[in-house]
Every structure is written in C-alpha cells, then in structure tokens.
Amino acid sequence: MPHPRGEGALLDDVSFQIEQGTVAQIVGPTGVGKSVLFSIVSLRRASPTGRLVVAGRNLDRLDDSAVAMLRRNVGSCGQTPQLVEEESVAENLALPLVARDRRAGVFERVVESVAETPIEPLLEVPAGRLAHAERRLVGIWRALICEPDLVLIDGGLEDLGAFQEFVVEALSAAHRREATIVVFGRTLSGSLDGLCSASWRLDAGRLERLEEVGPMEASVEGAA
Amino acid sequence: MALQRSLRTVFREGRSETVTAAGVLVFALLVPTTMALVASMTIEVASGYLDAHRPVVYLEATEEGERAKALAEEIESWRAVSRARVRTPARARADLSERLGEEEMARLGVDDSMLPYSVIVEPAVPVLGHLDMVAETSALEVRSEVDTVDVPSGRAVEALSFARWVLLFGALVAFGAVAMGISHLRHYLVRLAESEEERRRLLTLFGAPPEAVARAALRRGLATGAVAGGVATVALAVLLALWYGAHPDLVGAEFRGSTAIWLTLLAPLGVGPLIGLVAGWLANRTIRRTEVDELELRDMLG
Numbered sequence: 001m002p003h004p005r006g007e008g009a010l011l012d013d014v015s016f017q018i019e020q021g022t023v024a025q026i027v028g029p030t031g032v033g034k035s036v037l038f039s040i041v042s043l044r045r046a047s048p049t050g051r052l053v054v055a056g057r058n059l060d061r062l063d064d065s066a067v068a069m070l071r072r073n074v075g076s077c078g079q080t081p082q083l084v085e086e087e088s089v090a091e092n093l094a095l096p097l098v099a100r101d102r103r104a105g106v107f108e109r110v111v112e113s114v115a116e117t118p119i120e121p122l123l124e125v126p127a128g129r130l131a132h133a134e135r136r137l138v139g140i141w142r143a144l145i146c147e148p149d150l151v152l153i154d155g156g157l158e159d160l161g162a163f164q165e166f167v168v169e170a171l172s173a174a175h176r177r178e179a180t181i182v183v184f185g186r187t188l189s190g191s192l193d194g195l196c197s198a199s200w201r202l203d204a205g206r207l208e209r210l211e212e213v214g215p216m217e218a219s220v221e222g223a224a
Numbered sequence: 225m226a227l228q229r230s231l232r233t234v235f236r237e238g239r240s241e242t243v244t245a246a247g248v249l250v251f252a253l254l255v256p257t258t259m260a261l262v263a264s265m266t267i268e269v270a271s272g273y274l275d276a277h278r279p280v281v282y283l284e285a286t287e288e289g290e291r292a293k294a295l296a297e298e299i300e301s302w303r304a305v306s307r308a309r310v311r312t313p314a315r316a317r318a319d320l321s322e323r324l325g326e327e328e329m330a331r332l333g334v335d336d337s338m339l340p341y342s343v344i345v346e347p348a349v350p351v352l353g354h355l356d357m358v359a360e361t362s363a364l365e366v367r368s369e370v371d372t373v374d375v376p377s378g379r380a381v382e383a384l385s386f387a388r389w390v391l392l393f394g395a396l397v398a399f400g401a402v403a404m405g406i407s408h409l410r411h412y413l414v415r416l417a418e419s420e421e422e423r424r425r426l427l428t429l430f431g432a433p434p435e436a437v438a439r440a441a442l443r444r445g446l447a448t449g450a451v452a453g454g455v456a457t458v459a460l461a462v463l464l465a466l467w468y469g470a471h472p473d474l475v476g477a478e479f480r481g482s483t484a485i486w487l488t489l490l491a492p493l494g495v496g497p498l499i500g501l502v503a504g505w506l507a508n509r510t511i512r513r514t515e516v517d518e519l520e521l522r523d524m525l526g
Binding site (some may be wrong): 001036039040042043044045046047048064065067068069070071072074075076082083084085087092095096098099100146 | 422423425426427428429430431432433434435521522523524525
C-alpha cells in the first residue's frame with residue numbers, strides 16, 4: 001500500500017498472527033500506518049490488494065452477511081471513538097447489543113455492566129458532551145460490552161488519564177476469558193506489563209517482532 | 225431499543241419533512257386516480273361516441289358476401305384494426321329498422337336488396353388508434369369493389385384528435401406525478417438515512433445484518449406510502465361525494481355499483497405502499513454506495 005505522501009510504502013507485506021487469548025501491542029511513530037492497519041483489522045476498511053484473515057476467516061471469500069457475523073466477534077475502539085453524538089452514553093453502549101440482536105432488557109444490561117464504574121455517572125450524558133478521556137473510556141467499554149473474542153484498541157491507553165487503571169482491569173477481565181486483545185499505540189504501554197505477551201514495531205511499512213515482553217509464549221505469524 | 229429508531233420517533237422529529245413527503249405522495253396518487261375516476265364515469269358516453277364514429281366500408285350492390293368477407297379479412301390484418309365485421313344486407317336492414325322504425329321503413333320501401341354488404345371497422349386501441357384507422361380506411365374508396373367509405377366527419381376527427389392528445393397528456397401528467405412522488409419520497413428517505421449515518425455505520429461495525437440495516441428505508445417508505453394511500457382514498461371518496469352532490473347526472477346514480485369506480489377509489493391503498501417500497505429500494509441503492517479513500521481502501525461500513 002503506497003504512502004499517501006509518496007514516501008515509499010505505508011504498509012508493505014505486513015503479516016502477523018496472534019493466538020487466541022493473547023494480549024499484544026503494535027507500536028510505531030505517528031503517521032506510520034498503525035491506524036490504517038487498525039481500520040483494516042477491525043473490518044472498517046478493506047484493501048483491494050492483499051489478503052485479510054481475521055479470526056480464521058478469509059475476508060475475500062465472505063459475503064456481507066458473513067462479514068456481519070464475523071464482526072460480532074470483534075470489538076474495536078479507534079483513537080477518537082465514533083459515537084452517536086446526540087444520543088446518551090447508555091444508548092451508545094447499547095448499540096453493540098442491539099446490532100447483535102440482544103435487545104431484550106438492553107438498557108438494564110448496560111446499567112448492570114457499568115454499575116460502580118466510572119461510566120455509571122455518565123450514562124445519561126449525551127455523547128457529544130463527553131471530554132476526550134471519557135469518550136475513549138466509553139468507546140473501549142462499548143468494544144468490550146458484548147465480550148468479543150477479539151478486542152482492538154487504537155491510540156494506546158495513555159490518553160485515558162485517570163481511567164487508565166480501570167480500563168486495564170477491564171482488559172484483564174477480557175483476557176481471563178480468553179479474548180485476544182491488540183493495542184495499537186506510539187509506545188509500549190507500561191500499564192499492560194504482565195498482560196502483554198507479544199509486540200511488534202511498525203516502521204517504514206514493515207512489522208518487526210519485538211522480543212517477548214510478557215510471561216506468555218506467543219505465536220506470531222500470519223496475515224493482515 | 226430497536227435496531228432503527230421507531231417510525232413514531234423518526235416522523236415526530238422531522239414532522240414537517242414527513243408531512244411534506246406524505247403530502248407530495250398523496251398528490252401523486254390523486255392525479256392519476258382522479259383521472260381514472262373521470263374516465264370511468266365518462267367511459268359509456270365515450271364508447272357510444274366512438275361506436276357512432278366507426279368507419280363503415282360499403283361494397284358495390286353487385287358484390288357478394290364472399291367478397292365482403294375477403295375484404296374484412298384484409299382490413300383485420302391492419303395493425304390499427306382489432307376487428308372488421310361483415311354486415312349482411314339483412315343485418316343492415318335490421319339496424320336501420322331499429323333506428324327508423326318499421327313504419328318508416330315501410331313508407332320508404334326499404335328492403336334487403338337495396339342494402340349492400342358492408343364492413344364495420346373497429347380500432348385496435350380506442351381513441352388513440354381511431355385516427356390511424358380512419359386514414360387507412362378512407363383509402364379503400366378507390367377500390368373497384370367499394371362503393372363508398374363512411375368515415376367520421378371533419379369535426380368528429382378533430383374531436384377524436386383532441387381526445388387523443390388529452391389522453392396522452394393525461395397519461396404523461398399521471399406518470400410524471402407518480403415519478404415525482406417516488407423521487408420526493410426517495411430523497412426524504414435518503415435524508416433520514418443520512419441523519420442517522422453515524423448510528424448506521426456503528427450498527428454495521430458491531431455486526432448488524434446488512435439486510436436489517438437496509439430494511440429501515442423499506443419500512444419507512446412502506447409506512448409513508450400506506451398513510452399517503454389512506455389519505456388519498458379518503459380524499460377521492462370526498463371528491464366523488466362532492467361531485468355527486470353538485471352534478472348527480474354527470475356521476476350517474478349507478479356509480480355505487482360500478483366496479484371500475486370502486487377499484488379506482490381503493491387503488492391508492494395498494495399503490496401507495498407499493499410506491500413507498502419502490503422509493504425505499506431506490507433510497508437503499510443511493511445509501512449503500514461503496515467509497516474508496518485516498519489510500520484506495522474500501523469503506524466497509526458504507
């Protein structure tokens with residue numbers, strides 16, 4: 001994939017594989033293509049070239065309905081999470097449940113899931129009035145609410161401020177139920193020490209495996 | 225919480241837009257149905273007029289029935305003609321007797337031998353095909369076996385010509401009105417979808433089935449069409465009642481038993497939702513566009 005500013009390739013034969021239940025990080029400087037990679041893996045954008053295999057499914061061979069089913073296994077949060085601005089935090093958090101056809105008692109489930117968390121006081125606030133860190137918090141919680149097999153977070157965890165510890169706890173809980181978690185950021189997040197077992201550096205269009213950073217053995221191969 | 229906002233919420237939030245879209249659709253439904261109503265009330269008068277102005281080809285008195293039959297078969301092969309009927313002298317006498325009365329016939333001393341075989345020509349398409357048929361039939365007068373051709377007078381041809389243009393213009397207006405209704409409703413549904421773009425993209429991202437997302441425009445189109453159809457039916461019924469009150473002779477007392485009038489009155493109830501579905505389908509085609517960004521990546525949530 002050529003760089004938009006003509007500086008060589010943005011992504012060049014990028015291929016990686018993460019085993020289920022692994023917490024991984026992909027790091028690299030600003031503008032190196034992390035968010036592009038995130039948008040491809042999170043099934044927001046598709047490359048006309050290359051092959052994308054997510055959760056064992058080759059996207060080239062899937063029709064719209066199959067992609068929709070695959071998306072139900074993925075929870076993602078971008079650097080600036082897209083929220084429905086005029087709707088409340090509770091309504092935004094309910095969207096993944098609604099999309100997955102789990103509509104019965106949806107608001108009760110949302111309220112129950114955020115009980116005694118920093119999100120609880122924000123439930124009635126329209127999304128358009130959230131501060132950046134609150135917005136990120138809501139975005140990450142929304143990615144986790146349906147307990148997906150694959151959790152993708154772009155923008156690291158540093159900008160979460162006071163909510164960082166709470167989010168790491170939530171990611172730990174997801175990790176305990178064997179979810180695969182990939183965090184895209186500029187630098188390795190220290191708050192994920194002890195959780196993260198695989199990491200890559202993206203630079204000059206190439207992914208370079210960093211040495212093992214955690215206690216778990218991770219297998220790194222594959223395609224993206 | 226539903227996949228899409230409820231119809232009540234959507235319509236309440238964009239009340240003026242919804243009312244305008246439904247109003248345009250009511251108008252679009254009223255134009256052709258009012259025309260059909262007028263047509264069904266005047267069809268008998270029009271048919272009588274057309275029957276009276278069918279061309280008749282009179283053969284020479286010396287010609288036999290076989291010649292008349294051959295001529296009728298030839299005329300029937302013309303594209304503008306649906307049927308060419310041979311009228312025997314006996315039948316011609318009976319028709320004349322019906323019009324003049326036996327007493328007058330006896331006074332005039334008319335008998336079968338005085339009346340030739342004739343061919344009565346009927347058009348393939350009433351009114352619209354009448355003029356073409358008249359022109360073709362007139363040319364038969366030069367034939368040796370033909371004595372005379374009775375075609376409508378100049379004024380009748382003018383009237384038919386005018387009626388033809390009125391019908392064509394009416395059909396054009398009716399088509400235009402329906403097309404306008406569909407187009408306006410499609411725009412309304414697309415605007416609604418655009419106002420919910422963020423929500424739609426997020427639902428898609430979280431795995432909502434594509435057909436469920438597309439169903440919103442169809443459901444809203446169907447609902448708007450059904451409401452517009454109901455209003456148009458009521459408006460037509462009121463219009464008919466007002467006409468009957470003002471001109472009972474024009475409408476005719478037997479209109480309550482007319483299948484054509486009842487079908488026309490009830491047509492918007494079926495056509496309205498159908499137009500709504502078509503508009504919803506067209507809106508979905510506009511909404512579900514695939515965009516490619518500057519990196520040539522395809523937007524999978526579009």
